[in-house]
Amino acid sequence: MADVPVALEAVIFDVDGTLVDSERDGHRVAFNAAFEAAGLPDRWDVETYGQLLRVAGGEQRLAFWFESTGRSRGEALDLAQRLHRRKTQYMQALVTEGAIQARPGVRRLLDMLETNGIALHVATTGTRAWVEPLLHGVFGSRFHTIVTGTEVPQLKPDPAVYERVLQLTCHRPGAAIAVEDSANGVRAAVAAGLRCVAVPNAYTRDDDLARATLVADGPDDPVLVRWFQRQLAGGG
Incomplete structure (x- = not known):
């Protein structure tokens, strides 16, 4: 007997680089401000920042940079921890100033999904201190449901943050779709068992x-x- 298609119930979004243009003119700027301060x-x-994005996690990125530029492992880890706290404060300030905006096409996509009764969730390894005000201010x-790296410290590609969203929302993986940029x-x-x-x-x-099930040019593609x-119409 053929499997019965599962109706779409939810879409789970990443934040950085997916919902918003936050890396080049957000995080990078905040890191540089922390260095200067x-x-x-x-x-x-x-x-340089584009190359460093291969290292997942802001604190981990800092530690990699400091060690690769001649600091000892211990000094690199200590500097990274202290600088990342300061960087988060600068990122919060950028969010408050409205410096970070939605990617083209995101609002239209969210509108379409909401109109069709689809639940919208977020799975990010960013820090809640800036993620939550950013999402509220822009969207x-x-x-x-918003799950962040503050609650789930395991970094992607670990599926933990997606698994937590599924656990909290009780959606079956087959009834949800993820949207990512990396x-x-x-x-x-x-x-985590999701189509992406x-x-x-x-x-x-x-x-x-x-x-990925589909690779598009962007949210406005x-x-x-x-x-x-087609998913909303049950087309699979």
Whole structure:
């Protein structure tokens, strides 16, 4: 007997680089401000930061940078921990100033899903201190469940953050779809049993996104919109 298709109930979104353009003009700027405030000469230009994004997690990224630029392992870890706290404060300030905005097409996609009764959730390894005000400031109260790296410290590609969303919402993996921008994000979603569509940005265009069900040019890609319309119509 053929499997009966499971109706779409929910879409789970990543935040950085997926819902918002936050890496180049958000996180990178905040990291550089933290370097300056600490009296350090380190600075990350656009290209350098793009390369560092291969290291998952802000604190881990800092530790990698400090060690690769000549600090001892212990000094690198200590600096990373202290700088990351300061960086989070600068990121919060950027969020408050409205410096980070939705990617083109995101609001239209959210509107379409909400109109069709689809629950919207977030699975990010970003820190809740800036994630929650960012989502509220840019999107209002659209998202039903928000799970962040503050609650789930395991970084993507570990599927833990997606598994927590599924646990909290009681959605079966087959009834939910993830939206990601990077290889690590896609791997995390797929490992949690989810179908995942990828909307890469300038930093993740060259990522290996082969595990994604669909790779679109961005949230405003008509191909992505039509694909979701088919899911809403039960087309699989």
